[in-house]
Amino acid sequence: MAGEPQDDCLFCKIVAGRIPATVVKETETTVAFRDINPQAPTHVLVIPKVHYADAAELAAAEPSVTADLLRHAGEVATEEKLESYRLVFNTGSGAGQTVFHAHLHLLGGRGMHWPPG
Numbered sequence: 001m002a003g004e005p006q007d008d009c010l011f012c013k014i015v016a017g018r019i020p021a022t023v024v025k026e027t028e029t030t031v032a033f034r035d036i037n038p039q040a041p042t043h044v045l046v047i048p049k050v051h052y053a054d055a056a057e058l059a060a061a062e063p064s065v066t067a068d069l070l071r072h073a074g075e076v077a078t079e080e081k082l083e084s085y086r087l088v089f090n091t092g093s094g095a096g097q098t099v100f101h102a103h104l105h106l107l108g109g110r111g112m113h114w115p116p117g
């Protein structure tokens with residue numbers, strides 16, 4: 001069922017504590033942890049505890065959790081002392097999405113190019 005934990009989902013397993021992660025901050029609705037393959041000095045993934053395949057599905061079903069995700073990312077950026085940072089939702093394999101549990105990338109600590117590759 002939409003929103004329910006999925007047995008075969010890596011990020012649901014991290015939410016459940018069944019796979020270890022370096023958690024930097026947790027709220028009632030979200031978890032933030034360091035990316036295993038960082039693309040910047042700070043690379044944190046902020047995820048909803050509920051399972052939706054991507055950001056658009058999450059936003060359609062759970063707008064308040066989507067707002068929590070953005071607020072939580074901003075709080076982590078402040079705690080990481082980032083003056084500038086980038087927030088990214090890769091959506092679909094063509095855009096580089098590899099884990100189909102909605103997640104927000106928080107990248108910072110280096111210069112960023114525009115447009116992204």
Ligand code: 5GP
Pocket residue numbers: 010021022033034035036037038045089090096097098099100
């Ligand atoms: P996507 O490519 O779907 O936008 O982002 C998935 C991210 O999850 C990638 O940046 C990847 O490095 C990260 N990732 C994949 N497996 C793990 C894991 O087991 N632990 C952590 N912390 N990050 C992971």
Ligand code: ZN
Pocket residue numbers: 005006009010011012013050051052100101
């Ligand atoms: Zn999941």
